[in-house]
Amino acid sequence: MATIKDVAKLAGVSPSTASRAMHDSSLISEETKSKVRHAMQELDYSPNFAAQNLANQSSNTIGVILPAREEAVGENPFFIQIIQGLASICNAHDYLVAVASGQTDEELIKNLETMIKRGNITRFVFVYSQVNDPVLEFIKQQKQTQYVVIGSPESDRDQTCYVDNDNHLAGYDATRYLLEKGFETVIYAYTNLDEGVQNARYLGYQQALNEFKLPKFPLELSNRVADEAKNAQALRELLKKVSGRIAVLACDDILALDIQYLWDLCEVDPSKIAMMGFNNSGLAKIARPTLTSVEIFPRFLGTEAAALVINKDKDTFKLDLNRVIVPHKIIERDSTRF
Amino acid sequence: MATIKDVAKLAGVSPSTASRAMHDSSLISEETKSKVRHAMQELDYSPNFAAQNLANQSSNTIGVILPAREEAVGENPFFIQIIQGLASICNAHDYLVAVASGQTDEELIKNLETMIKRGNITRFVFVYSQVNDPVLEFIKQQKQTQYVVIGSPESDRDQTCYVDNDNHLAGYDATRYLLEKGFETVIYAYTNLDEGVQNARYLGYQQALNEFKLPKFPLELSNRVADEAKNAQALRELLKKVSGRIAVLACDDILALDIQYLWDLCEVDPSKIAMMGFNNSGLAKIARPTLTSVEIFPRFLGTEAAALVINKDKDTFKLDLNRVIVPHKIIERDSTRF
Structure with a gap:
């Protein structure tokens, strides 16, 4: 591997001049810089991370x-x-x-x-x-x-x-998308509103419903398998209160899939209720029906x-x-x- | 930050002696090494990656x-x-x-x-x-x-x-597990046997069935959503040929979930057919019924x-x-x- 000494030698300058030229020092003439650059190219020289890190006292x-x-x-x-x-x-x-x-x-x-x-x-x-x-x-x-x-x-x-x-805007956009498709009831399902992302998406959901002067239907579910019967009960209760074309907006794709599994327990025809998630994870493509979701470009x-x-x-x-x-x-x- | 010079000064030796002592050189007495070690501790000195990398010409x-x-x-x-x-x-x-x-x-x-x-x-x-x-x-x-x-x-x-x-052994163990649970027909579902992992698991499946003197039922499925009807058809055809208690061993959890979604199209009662996957991914816990799977400890x-x-x-x-x-x-x- 070529060293800075090799570069200096080929350029016909001292190593310290070569180093200054590489760092574009104003002390060095353009002519010398050009010679050093050519020598660097010829020798396929690249400054060493370790040497640079030592010199900079901070690393690349x-x-x-x-x-x-x-x-x-x-x-x-x-x-x-x-x-x-x-x-x-x-x-x-x-x-x-x-x-x-x-x-x-x-x-x-x-x-x-x-x-x-x-x-x-x-x-x-x-x-x-x-x-x-x-x-x-x-x-x-x-x-x-x-x-x-x-x-x-x-x-x-x-x-x-x-x-x-912008999770607030993502919640807003998702809710508006559902409202504009003609769904009259949009339920927002979540597991924990203390969690920043779930909460931001919820606030966006709220804003869209306020703009449409429609009531909000937040639904807290547990993400524990053991709580499935309780979740189904909560969902059933909520469905009794709402009417028209219904959509469920879940705080993420995993919860959306969990809810798809609940329909059987709820004795609800899933083909009548729209479902949407966030994150556009692999799950969204695997689910049946395939799941509409918000891509977040990780x-x-x-x-x-x-x-x-x-x-x-x-x-x-x-x-x-x-x-x-x-x-x-x-x-x-x-x-x-x- | 302390340098090697500071350590050398405190230990009352030259920097090169301090360096040799740090590298446990046989040229340096135990007494000097001890002095250097104490100075290193006192100054909370740690050799710098960049300096070491330069010295070793190969990096940490x-x-x-x-x-x-x-x-x-x-x-x-x-x-x-x-x-x-x-x-x-x-x-x-x-x-x-x-x-x-x-x-x-x-x-x-x-x-x-x-x-x-x-x-x-x-x-x-x-x-x-x-x-x-x-x-x-x-x-x-x-x-x-x-x-x-x-x-x-x-x-x-x-x-x-x-x-x-050991994917061969994993396939063997999974198949034996199903056979020992009393399943008389074990189907191995895969998407591509040119893929090393799927193939190794298939060979293990074969070995277990040979040991039990039972016939093999390999089933190739497509992992494209568009091929769902074709997949359902292939599954239906195969199910006509088999009898007794049936289990499907899928080459991974994703394919197992895909198959769970096919039962409806096949007009098959899923509660009668056992299902098993590999990888113990998050999917296995989300699926309903929850999916038996082989953990591989990534x-x-x-x-x-x-x-x-x-x-x-x-x-x-x-x-x-x-x-x-x-x-x-x-x-x-x-x-x-x-």
């Missing part, structure tokens, strides 16, 4: 933080697409993407400590957002460390740089986070640029084709 | 290669668990895990080139295995590069270091690959150690409780 590596709890990963089928998007952009800009993981928060923090201290890594992307996260607190306390959150920050939203979908959450974290510079950090919203799109399938 | 970083095709990722819900397992072990051993990704094979290879040339990364883990993979060919051609494949290598199996489940595929790649040393590389098999386990649920 972006740390990507996965949640410690294994269940949290299972719940989100999009992590891998997010990471693909992140790595694709970072790699193209000559950044490494280093994954931080651990079985517990303590283990994860210990691993991050090593990455920061020994790897000089100062830029991180959280691929999740969680209330009272000790890992986020740890990163916040580090000097010179910058981070981007994927998802909506649970605190300090104005001071945090993040990439997310890969773009990753590419946008990469662009933010690569360009992030503490000195020029502007608050009006601290939020990137990835658009969503309704994918119509058989479950709403009436 | 493991490259993890994701498949370029986005669809390939969607097909495998386990990548993220594999990566979690990998990162957890590598982080604990002070290795960074750098993700390589790209939208096309060419882009991925270009990114790997940069990682090798500029990052001095020499150890890689492929989290997938694919026939005629140009990315694998590229890595093979690199000097001093070592790699571990997760999944069974599609070629050069004897010369390749890999971590996998996290352990990652931790075992990490252990192999960290300990891999070309000089001591032994062929009898080039394969690690992660066990599987049958998770019984309602779909086979008759």
Whole structure:
């Protein structure tokens, strides 16, 4: 492999001049820079990450933080697409993407400590957002460390740089789509309104119904299999109160599928009730009828986070640029084709 | 942050002596080593990755290669668990895990080139295995590069270091489980026997049926929604030929769910036919009835690959150690409780 000395020799300059030329120093003439560039090309020289990292005292590596709890990963089928998007952009800009993981928060923090201290890594992307996260607190306390959150920050939203979908608007758009298809009753099914995404989608649902001057029908269901009979009972009770053409908007595709399984227990003809979910996960294509859902483009959450974290510079950090919203799109399938 | 010079000063030795002491050189007395170790502790000094990487000319970083095709990722819900397992072990051993990704094979290879040339990364883990993979060919051609494949290598199996489940045994165990539960007809449903995993599971199914001297009923289905009527027809035809208590063993959970949706079209009472899948994915818990499936422990595929790649040393590389098999386990649920 060619070294900077080889480049300097071929260009007929000293190694320090070659280094300055590579860094586009104003002390070096254009003529010399051109000679050095040609020598670099001829020798297929690329500066070494390790040497650069030593020189910069900060590394060309972006740390990507996965949640410690294994269940949290299972719940989100999009992590891998997010990471693909992140790595694709970072790699193209000559950044490494280093994954931080651990079985517990303590283990994860210990691993991050090593990455920061020994790897000089100062830029991180959280691929999740969680209330009272000790890992986020740890990163916040580090000097010179910058981070981007994927998802909506649970605190300090104005001071945090993040990439997310507009879940409020997604809930609004989904509800309007159903209303405009002529459904007179739209039920919003959820499992936990304390959860930010479910709540934001619910608020959008509310707004659309208010605009149409139609009543809201929120329905809380349990996501435990053991509570199936209770869920069926709740659904049956609600269906007694409503009339006209009915649609159920579930807070995500998994809950939509759970509800499709409830129809039998409810003695309801499922072909009469429309169903819609969010996330456009693999489930939506597998379900019968295939499920109309809102695509949220997880890969773009990753590419946008990469662009933010690569360009992030503490000195020029502007608050009006601290939020990137990835658009969503309704994918119509058989479950709403009436 | 403390430097090696600070450590040397506090220990009262020269920086080069401090460095030798840290690397446990035989030229340095135990007394001096002890002084240096105390100084390191006092100053909370940890050697810098970048400095070490420069010194070693090979880095403390493991490259993890994701498949370029986005669809390939969607097909495998386990990548993220594999990566979690990998990162957890590598982080604990002070290795960074750098993700390589790209939208096309060419882009991925270009990114790997940069990682090798500029990052001095020499150890890689492929989290997938694919026939005629140009990315694998590229890595093979690199000097001093070592790699571990997760999944069974599609070629050069004897010369390749890999971590996998024993899919043949998993197919055998699943079939025996069904036979021992008293099912007289076991159908094996698949989409493509050219695909290594589906084929290995099929061979295990065959072996178990041969041992029980029972006939085989392989059933090829299409995984396209558009072919649903054709699939239902194939299933109906097969069901006419068999008798007794029937079980369907699907090559994975997704196909098992697809088949559950076919019963209506087949005018078959699903409560009379047992169903079983592989992978124990989230689907198995969501399906109704909940689906008996074979757990394959993807996290352990990652931790075992990490252990192999960290300990891999070309000089001591032994062929009898080039394969690690992660066990599987049958998770019984309602779909086979008759």
